Amino acid sequence: MRHSDFRGMEKNAQTLDEEYDGLSARSVDDHYNYPLSPSVHGEFMADGTNRKEHSLHAFVAPKQNKNRKNKKNKGTSIVNKVVEEELPVVQEDPQRTRGRKILRDDFDTQFDMEPDDDIERSKNETVPIRPSGLETIPARVATLKISDRSDRSISPQKQSKSTYDSPSVTPRQGVSPSSVSRRNENTSSSVTSTLKRRPIAADRTNTLRDYNERLEGRDLLNLVVVGHVDAGKSTLMGHLLVKLKVVDDRTMHKNKTEAARLGKESFSYAFVLDESEEERQRGVTMDIAQAQFKTKTKIVNLVDAPGHKDFIPNMINGAAQADVAILVIDSRRGEFETGFEFGGQTREHALLLRALGVSQLICGVNKMDTIEWSQERFEEIVKKLSSFLKSSGYKESDITYVPLSGWTGENLITPNNPSLSWYQKEDNPSNIKINGVICGATLLDLIDRLKPPERPISKPFRLCITDVYRATGIGAGTVSISGRIDCGGVEVNERLLLRPSNDQVTIKTVQIENTNVSSAFAGDNVTLNIQGVDPTHLFIGNVVCDPEYPIPCATIIQARIIIFNISVPILPGTPIVFHFKSMQEQGKITNLIEELDRSTGELKRKNPRLLTKNSSGVIEIVLQRQICCELYSDVKELGRFMLRQSGLTMAAGIITKIIS
Ligand code: GTP
Ligand code: MG
Numbered sequence: 001m002r003h004s005d006f007r008g009m010e011k012n013a014q015t016l017d018e019e020y021d022g023l024s025a026r027s028v029d030d031h032y033n034y035p036l037s038p039s040v041h042g043e044f045m046a047d048g049t050n051r052k053e054h055s056l057h058a059f060v061a062p063k064q065n066k067n068r069k070n071k072k073n074k075g076t077s078i079v080n081k082v083v084e085e086e087l088p089v090v091q092e093d094p095q096r097t098r099g100r101k102i103l104r105d106d107f108d109t110q111f112d113m114e115p116d117d118d119i120e121r122s123k124n125e126t127v128p129i130r131p132s133g134l135e136t137i138p139a140r141v142a143t144l145k146i147s148d149r150s151d152r153s154i155s156p157q158k159q160s161k162s163t164y165d166s167p168s169v170t171p172r173q174g175v176s177p178s179s180v181s182r183r184n185e186n187t188s189s190s191v192t193s194t195l196k197r198r199p200i201a202a203d204r205t206n207t208l209r210d211y212n213e214r215l216e217g218r219d220l221l222n223l224v225v226v227g228h229v230d231a232g233k234s235t236l237m238g239h240l241l242v243k244l245k246v247v248d249d250r251t252m253h254k255n256k257t258e259a260a261r262l263g264k265e266s267f268s269y270a271f272v273l274d275e276s277e278e279e280r281q282r283g284v285t286m287d288i289a290q291a292q293f294k295t296k297t298k299i300v301n302l303v304d305a306p307g308h309k310d311f312i313p314n315m316i317n318g319a320a321q322a323d324v325a326i327l328v329i330d331s332r333r334g335e336f337e338t339g340f341e342f343g344g345q346t347r348e349h350a351l352l353l354r355a356l357g358v359s360q361l362i363c364g365v366n367k368m369d370t371i372e373w374s375q376e377r378f379e380e381i382v383k384k385l386s387s388f389l390k391s392s393g394y395k396e397s398d399i400t401y402v403p404l405s406g407w408t409g410e411n412l413i414t415p416n417n418p419s420l421s422w423y424q425k426e427d428n429p430s431n432i433k434i435n436g437v438i439c440g441a442t443l444l445d446l447i448d449r450l451k452p453p454e455r456p457i458s459k460p461f462r463l464c465i466t467d468v469y470r471a472t473g474i475g476a477g478t479v480s481i482s483g484r485i486d487c488g489g490v491e492v493n494e495r496l497l498l499r500p501s502n503d504q505v506t507i508k509t510v511q512i513e514n515t516n517v518s519s520a521f522a523g524d525n526v527t528l529n530i531q532g533v534d535p536t537h538l539f540i541g542n543v544v545c546d547p548e549y550p551i552p553c554a555t556i557i558q559a560r561i562i563i564f565n566i567s568v569p570i571l572p573g574t575p576i577v578f579h580f581k582s583m584q585e586q587g588k589i590t591n592l593i594e595e596l597d598r599s600t601g602e603l604k605r606k607n608p609r610l611l612t613k614n615s616s617g618v619i620e621i622v623l624q625r626q627i628c629c630e631l632y633s634d635v636k637e638l639g640r641f642m643l644r645q646s647g648l649t650m651a652a653g654i655i656t657k658i659i660s
Helices: 013-020 026-032 038-045 051-058 068-084 117-124 177-191 202-214 233-243 249-261 277-282 309-319 335-340 345-355 375-391 443-449
Strands: 219-227 289-294 298-304 324-330 360-366 399-403 462-464 467-470 479-487 489-491 495-499 503-512 515-517 519-521 525-531 543-545 553-563 575-580 583-596 603-606 616-628 640-645 648-658
Touching: 202 489, 202 519, 219 233, 219 309, 219 345, 233 289, 233 298, 233 324, 233 443, 298 309, 298 443, 309 345, 324 335, 324 345, 335 345, 335 375, 345 375, 345 640, 345 648, 360 375, 360 443, 375 399, 399 443, 489 503, 503 519, 553 583, 575 616
Parallel strands: 219 298, 219 324, 324 360, 360 399
Antiparallel strands: 289 298, 462 479, 462 543, 467 479, 479 525, 489 519, 495 503, 495 543, 503 515, 503 525, 553 616, 553 648, 575 583, 575 640, 583 603, 583 616, 640 648
């Protein structure tokens, strides 16, 4: 169990406060703001029969041809597609600096770029592009930590050599939309798929056997716990870990003593996950904490996320590692409403999760002990939530609601609690779900019922770095990196490639939950101790990958986006902050290629002048520095992003083309 590094939040508190203060779920909330026109209101708050409720997702479905005859079927197919597909991305990590050295992308020999001066230069020069008009975000370097991870000191920030003034700057300026489109067309055919499937080599079969043994026949599930501040997330999960005996009595006794010393007795279970001094003193989770537990059929990697709006970047970092989520709701009168209404994190978290590709949700209606386990109140909350979640693109069948008390521990692992007479297992022996509720099911039962996603273990290896530490005791020059393996597998002594710096690295050890293992595969949260890398080349957001199939690095991408309820329309030249995995990058929307119908994904018009709120479109984005990414169609986890501006979420998107 550990906290990941706090990524300089304290050091740069002011910047963050500025950016996130009042961050509000406005982008999200506005989305559901009710002074909407009846049509817009209908679009977002529609019941399950309204096709438009899927509008948030429709843009991920392939565009349909405007053939009226197909309209009926098309509606169905889009809905199905939407249901299968996951939404696009989000990210937020306001401070980081990345390796800026741009090396020739020799990955895809078919990626035959047009001999464009700007692009050529960008391959060979340092940080080639600076879209003008961008506000500067303080650069941040990944924190190097001592391997015991107790040291949270921040290493000196890498000063990015600004190439803003380089002659290659703003290559898109002055480029006519038509020439951009022409180039898009020319390059698109060669970049439709950048990732080839790699058969699992015979020499991997032993390690796969080890992997299966490690899982003891269970499925691996990455679970994030989110919700409005003080909803009781840490208490709930801390108590669950105590009940499952993952946390022993001695540790719990220490937590109780410590909580009493700080005058925060009610936080004793939360202290299981809130381990830092500051978190304990303030009674607020600030960074993600991780733990592991087992159910009958699953090994669950738990991530407890902070609920406070100031720590949304950390919440996103946790959610980016998750397959499924628990959304914790405070059922007390007024508290649910505060979290759910404008400015509350319940909505923002739900939408961010969906945008990150999380589709299965357990809604834990918590603190039921404070409202005498009222069925009426529970049903009122379920009704409001389900209408909102459906309109946010969640499938009804993927959401379950459960009454809980994290503090008293009722309904966590033991069914048939006397207080829950209206929620008895005997009344529902076949575990039938009615209106999202499975009477008698405990929180643990529901976690056990979640479906793990398919793990792309046969694809080439990719791990997007979320943390960097300085390792000791393993060998000189060894650095520890951690993250969730997005695809493929890795073994001890394997040689891999760090992108974009192109350092060749050797994997000295692979650790899962502080235990050395011989191999790890897609879905595993790992720490890799690597040798051969210059630590100054290592940054959050870099990708360690298979040297035979290096991940592409891009500064210009084409993407399909869905726009939230923004106040100012998007125009060519709109500056954005591009949130991708655990990093963020400044950029600019340089070209509006198509406007799409957000419900059906149909083409509405080519080269629109602007894209307004709640619309969808295909755009071109130029980033200030390279990011390592994939097409969404190749690796979903590495093909989703979120666009934010001034601390507000503007749009979610998926990468459809890597232009350069
Ligand atoms: P952040 O991570 O800071 O967003 O908060 P959190 O959602 O993790 O809440 P936390 O677990 O820190 O709990 C906040 C307060 O709510 C503490 O005082 C808890 O004792 C209290 N609390 C949590 N769950 C329950 C519950 O089920 N019943 C009651 N009565 N109090 C609870
Ligand atoms: Mg907490």
